Amino acid sequence: MARIIVAEDDTALAERLQSALMTAGHGVGVLDNGEDALKVIRSRHPDLVILDCQMPKLSGIRVLEEMRKSTDLWDTPAMMLAERRGDNDVARALYAGANDFVKKPVDADELVFRAEGLLEHSGRRTKRAREALHVA
Known part of the structure; x- marks a missing residue:
């Protein structure tokens, strides 16, 4: 089980993503603005962050950008959500250090698949699974 923060101001989309990620066995917190998201990310140190490019x-x-400047969060995997026509957002997100991006409208199953790929690549899911099983 990974700890995931979803920051998305579209309530219906956020609930859909939360449900899909929880069904896949992850713990998921949802926030509707970037300011609150950054506070929670700094205090909770999640395994993965999913951020909407445009939030209040x-x-x-x-x-x-703030995560990438932080010594505690610089390597936390981050997936960005961007509007279909937001090619500039995608380029800015990748430049800022996003590990992946998904264009809206989001297919929840694809997002879960890609999120789990980021977790596996970062080793965070494997590490947490070992800790949960008390395996050295």
Whole structure:
């Protein structure tokens, strides 16, 4: 089980993503603005962060930039959600250090698949699984 933060201001989409990720066995917290998301990310140190590029108070890209400057969060995998026509957002997100991006409308199953790929690649899911099983 990975700990995942989803920061998305579209309530229906956020609930759909939370449900899909929880069904896949992950713990998921949802926030609707970037300012609150950054506070929670700093205090909880999640295994994966999923950020909407355009959010109130602080954009997902700014949240990501702050994460990449942090000695505690710089290597936390981050997936960005971007509007279908937001090619500029995608380029900015990748430049800011996003590990992956998904264009809206989001297919929840694809997002779970890609999220789990990021977790496996980062070793975070495997590490947590070992800790849970008390395997050295």
